[in-house]
Amino acid sequence: MHILQYLLLSAVVCGHLEQYNYRVKRLIVDNFDSRSSDVRTTKVLIIGSGIAGLEAARLLQQNGVETIVLEARNRTGGRVWSIRSKNNLMLDMGARYIHGQYGSIPSGLLTNPIWDLTRSANISICFGEPHDFLGTYPLYYSNILVQKWYDEYMLFVREETRISSSNISFADYVNLFAQKKHFNEKQRSTLYNFAYFTIADREGTELESISAKGYLDRSSVFYGEEPVICDTGFMAITDYLAKNLTNIRFGEIVTKIDYNKNLVKVSTKNGQIYQAEFVLITVPLGVLKSKQIEFNPQLPQWKLDAIDRIGFGYYEKIYLLWDQVWWNTADYYFFQSASKSINLRYWITANKWNGKPFITCLFAGKAVSSLTWKQNKNETVKDILDTLQKMFPNIKITPPTEIYMSNWNEDPFSYGSYSYISVNQKYEDPFRLSETINNRLLFAGEATNTDTYGYTHGALLSARREVTRLLNIGLMGNGYQIPNTMIEHLVTIGLFIVFYMALYQLWSNSISMPSNEDYINMLTNEIEEENCDQFVSGFWLSRYYQYDRFYRPHQFSLSFDSQTRQVNGNGVDDIGKFVVNGIYSINTNRLAIVKTYREETENSTENFGHNITIQVAWNSNQYHFEGKWFIKTRNYSGDGRIELKFEKSFRAMA
Template identity: 45%
Template sequence: MEAITINHIEDKTHYAFLNNVLKFDRNETEVNRFSESKNLFDSSNVTRTQVLIIGAGLSGLEAARLLRENGVKTIVIEGRNRTGGRIFSLRTKNGHMIDLGGAWIHGINGSIPGGDLTNPIWEIARAAKIPTRSTPVDDLLAFYPANQKPSNVEEWFEDFVDYVREETKMATDDASFEYYANIFANMRNFTVQERYAFYSILHTLIEGNEATELDKIGAKNYMDITGLHYGEEHVFHETGFKAIIDYLTKDVKSGDIRLEQVVTRISYNQELAEVLTANGHVYQADFILLTVPLGVLKARKIEFSPPLPEWKLNAIDRLGYGILDKAILLWDKAWWDSTNYYFMRVSSTPKLFGSWVNANKWHDRPALFCFYFGEEAYKMETTLSDGQVVTAVRNVLQEMFPNVTIPMPIDSYITRWAQDPFSYGSYSHISVNQTHADMIHMSEPVSNQLLFAGEATATQYYGFSHGALLSGRREATRLLYVYGLLPDQTVPTSRSSAISSFHMMVIISFICLQLVLY
C-alpha cells in the first residue's frame, strides 16, 4: 500500500464547521429548552446569584446540579447556543447519532486497584437507562502494506510501555515519548517496515489518546500521574453522549442556564465578584466557578481583574492541550466488512489518517470515522476545505480497500475544534514542559472566590469526560463544605478564615466519595 500525501493548498481558512454548528443546533427537531431563557434577562443589565458557573459542559452542569440540590442559588452561563461544550451529538440523514466531540465512556468496571468505585459517567448512564455498546480495544483490524505485516507489533507496544515505565522511574527530567521511542526502535534493530508498524501503533494508542505528537508528551509525568482505570469502554451508539447532558439538565428551571453569554471580563477579590459579557450584561456572585476549556485560558480570551497570579498562569501555559478532529463519512449501504470496530492504517506516514472507527458494527447505519490529531489536524483545519478533506479521506480508503471502488458518501461531517472560539482545541495532555505541581495549581481557587473546574483540572483524569464530571463534584464540595454554602452550616466570618488547608483536603476527599455514589 503506497502512502498518501496531501498537498496543502494556499487558501484562506475555512469556518464551515463553526457555521454548521449553529445551523445544526437550530435545525434539531428537539428544541433546546434553554434557548428562550435569553429573553428573560436581557431587559435587566445586572443579575445577582450566590454561585455563577461559567460553562455548560459536564463539569459546570454537574456542579450546578449538586449545588441546586443543596439549596444554593446557582446560574450557569454559556457562550455557545447549546449546552454540552465539547460534548456535541447530531442526528444524521441516515438516522445515525454521531458524536463530534467526546464519544466514549472510558470504562464501566470497578476501578483498579481499589475496585470499589465506578466511572461516574457509567453510573449516570445506568441510572438514566441509556443504551451503550462495548468497544474492546482488541476489536481492531490493521491495514499493512503488501507483504509487510509483522506478527508481533502488539507485543512491541507492551514491551515499549514497560521499558518507558522502568526508564522513567529514576529520571530527573521529563523527556518526551519520542525520545524513548527512538531509543527503543534502535535497541530492537527494527527494519524500515517494522519501524512503520511500531510508530503506527504508537500513533493510534498514545498520540490518539493524548491528541498530540509523541515529542510533546512528557513520558515521566505520563507514567507517574496515573488515574484509576475502569476497564471495558463503551459508546452511546443510539442516543449520543448528549443523553448524559440531557440527564444532568432534566430538572433545570428556565433561566438557570443562559446561553449565548460570551464572557469578556471577570472581576474578583472583592465582596461580590462580577462577570461582564459581550452583550453588556453583568452578573454578580459570591463565588464564580470557571469551567471553560484550557484552550480558552491559554488564548487569554477573558480579562481578569486583578490579573491571575503567576502560579496559575504558569500552570495554564505549561499544561499541554491537543487537537483531535474527526472526518465522518456516511453511506446508504456499507461497502466494507463490519466485523471489526477499530481500523489502524500502517504506513510511513501514520499521522495521516492512521486511526479509524467503524460505526456500522452494530446496526445498518453505515458510517466511518477517521481521526487525525495534533499538528496534522491543525494543518488540515487551516488549509483544506471540507470537500478537500473528504477527497483526501476517500483516497486513503481506496488505498486501504484496493479491491473496492469507494463510492461517494451521502453525507459528511468535518470537525474543526482548533478554530472553535469556545474551546480552541480538544482536551489536555501532559506536556514535556509542565511540572507535577502545575496540575495541582490548575485546580486550586484564586482568592477563595474564583474556582476552577473542567477536565484540565482533574489531576488523575485529565482529558477524560469523567475527569470533567468529577472536577465539578470537587468544586461543588468545596463550595458547600469549605466555603459554608450548605444550608444550616455555620457560615465563616470571611472566606480567608473559612477553614484550614488540612481540613479542607480532608473534607473534599471524603465528601467527594459520597457524591460519587449519588
C-alpha cells in the first residue's frame, strides 16, 4: 500500500515537474534569445576548423546532424598551414610529416589514420625527405661517442623512472647521469644539447619542462616510414576534410560561452550569437590557457587545473630559398651545440624538392618566446647564415632569394604549436581535458589524448571519439520523452526503480570485498607449497591497473612479523605519504594489507586521508603477489588488479 501511494504521489510530482521544466526551459531560451532575430541555432556547434573540428563536422554531417563550424581565421586547417613560394614550392609552416604510416601497439591501430586519409583522398605523398645535410654548429666530440653517451643516458633514465613516483625532468637526469659518469662541463653540455635535439626539440620545449617518466610512459610511436605530402602540402588533408562541408563561418572569433544543462550560447567578437544543444570545442590548448574565451559559469576547477598543467610548446620554422644549390651535396653534417650570439638552438636541414633548393631551420622551446622571436627576425637569419658560412668555409654564401617564417607562438588563435607532458602534469589530465561539462560542452584536439598528443592523428582520433560521444548523447536525449498520462508515469517510475535497484545490486557485487581475515584464510584448489620465503622484510614494488593500463611501480617498505603474522610499512606515491598495516598467512600464501594515506601530503586534490585495501596471493610462476585493490572515497569507488614484487632487503641497504 505504501509503495502504491508513493508511486501515485510520484506521478503527480512528475506532472508538476514536467510543467515546471517546460517553464524553466522556456525561460532559459528566452534569456539566451535576448536578440532572437540575430541568434543562429543549430544542433551542434563546433569551434575551430583544424583537423579535429573538420573531421567532427564531416562525420556529423554524414550522420545527418545539423552542424555549424566557427573559424576565427579566414581559412580552414588551424595549425596545418601550407603556403606556396614564388618559385612554386609548397612549404608547410605547421604540420608536415605523417608520423608513421603503420599503427602503434599502445593505440591498437593497424595503420595511422592520417595515412588512411591520404589513401582515401588519393593524395600524392613522398617517402622520406632526403636531407643533403642536417645539424647544428659547432661540433666538440665525435658523433659516435655522443650517440654512445646518449644511449647509456636513456637506459639510465628508463631504469630510474621505473621506480620513480615523481615527475623529474630530462634535464635533471642529464645532470644525474653526468655526475655518475664524472663528466666535465663541456661533456655534460654536449650530452644536454644532443638530448635536447633528440627529445625536447620534438616536444617544442626545454628538457627542464618535460617529465621523463610521463614521456616514457605515454608516448605512442607509430611505425613505418614518415612520408610527407609533396606537391600540395599537408593542407591537402584539411582541404579534403572540408570539401563537402556546407556551413563553415570564417572570421568568427569566439569571446564567450554561456552554458547550462539544457543549452549553450556562444558569442563572437563581431556581435553574432549562436545557440546550440551541444558545443564541441577544438581550439588549441594555448587558446584555453590564454583565457581569451570567457566561460559562464566558469569551467570546473579540475578542468582548469588540467588546462594549466598540460604543457604547450613552441615550434617554429624558417625556410631559406635559393635559385640554385650552393652546398656540397656529398657531405653529411651532424652537430650537437647551439648558437652563442642569440641563444637559440636550432636544426638546419638542406633539401631539394622538385629540384628546388631550400634550407629549413627548426626552432623550439622557451628561446622562441614572443619577445625574442618578434624582435630578432633579421638577427636570427643573419645568425643562420653565419653558422652556414662556418660549416662551409670554402663557399661564399649569398643571401637567400626568399625567406618564410612561421610564428605560432604569437598567433592569437594558437599561442603555441602542440602539447607535451610537463613535469607538473598528472596522468589523468588529458582525460579531464576531454571530459564533457553538463553533457553540453565537449572538448577535442591533440592535447586531449594520452598517447597521441602533439600529433595530427591524435587530433583526428579525438574528433572521432567526441562524435561517438555526441551521437550517444543525442540518441539518449531524443529517445526519451516525458510521458503525459498517469499510467505512463506509474509504469515509467516503476521501471526506473527496478532498473536502478538492479544497477545498485550489480555495483555492490562488483566491488564486494571479503574481510582481510577471511581472505588470508581462503583455501583454493591451487595452494602453493607452504613456504615463508616470499614474506621477506624489505623494499617492495607495487603496480596497479586502472583506466585500461598498468601504472608504473612505486617503492614502499614492508616488515613481516613471523610471530604475530602481522605486517606493517610505509611509503610515498603520487597521491601522498602512507602507512601500511595488515596480516598474512604462510598456510595459504596470502597477504592482506590496508594502505592509509596521511592527509595533506603530496597531492591535496586526491589525498583525502583515505584507505586502500590490497588482497593478494602468491604466484610462484611469476614470483610475485597478485590480486585486487579496493577503494572507496567521497569522490570515487572502485577496484582493480595489483601486483607486489620484492625488490631488496633492508640488510642490502646497510
